[in-house]
Amino acid sequence: MCRWLAYSGEPLRASAVILDAKHSLVAQSLDSPLGAETVNGDGFGIGWYPKGAVAGSIPTVFHSVEPAWNDENVRELARSIESPLFFSHVRAAGGPPIQRTNCHPFRWENWLFMHNGFLGEFAKVKRDLTFAVDPSLYTHLKGTTDSEVMFHLAITFGLVDDPVKALTAMVDHIERVGREKGILFPMQGTIAVADGATIWALRYSSQGRSRTLFHSVDIPTIREMYPEAERLSQFGEHAHVVVSEPLNDLPGVFVEVPEGTIAILDKEGYHHEPFRSAA
Structure with missing residues (x-):
């Protein structure tokens, strides 16, 4: 359906992973070997927190309906943005129209959200799910995707207080x-x-057959494995990416997130928790 990338660590120029990596996100928009669709050309989005951001900082978002590989604004932004945490997404529309309000990531206050996948037969459940969104959030729904409804349901169910519990609900x-x-x-x-x-x-x-998801291992570990890789010099000691599919083909750099798992990345690094629906 789509491909996405999330970065966290020392401030990094976004182009390092969105444009310059061997299998960058823009490269995946044209050729996505592990995706449900090979081409993801129905829009691009990036959301980033400012360098030096403090708790509660509001991220900036940019959306375009142009294919990522054909949008000069994407290249200009990626080479200009330097951020300690950013999301980026290339879209393959599965039904909802190609328009800016349907491009990820979505933003609410200091939160960003993006999704790869779908809700089965969304047209049948759209009304019920949308009406379950807290009335105070209803006017914030701008697009027509199942993903945006999911985000606002998570907020409704307490995302701010307990993200894992809210996502489960x-x-x-x-x-x-x-x-x-x-x-x-x-x-x-x-x-x-x-x-x-x-x-x-x-x-x-x-x-039990989810879309693919990977994250990088720690930079010090990667440097030990590949001491002559000059590109690693641009990444800080705490740089991590979570991606729909690996950004390169170097063995050991990316590990797959298991099915039914939530990977949490904070200042201490990654930890995984089993994720089960009670339904």
């Missing part, structure tokens, strides 16, 4: 409503959400 609700409508596998995908300091990355599907 969101999936439980989606699966309950979907199965009431006779949908066998209501939920599919990988999700990234961030508050400016921590990234939560979820891999889950009702069928």
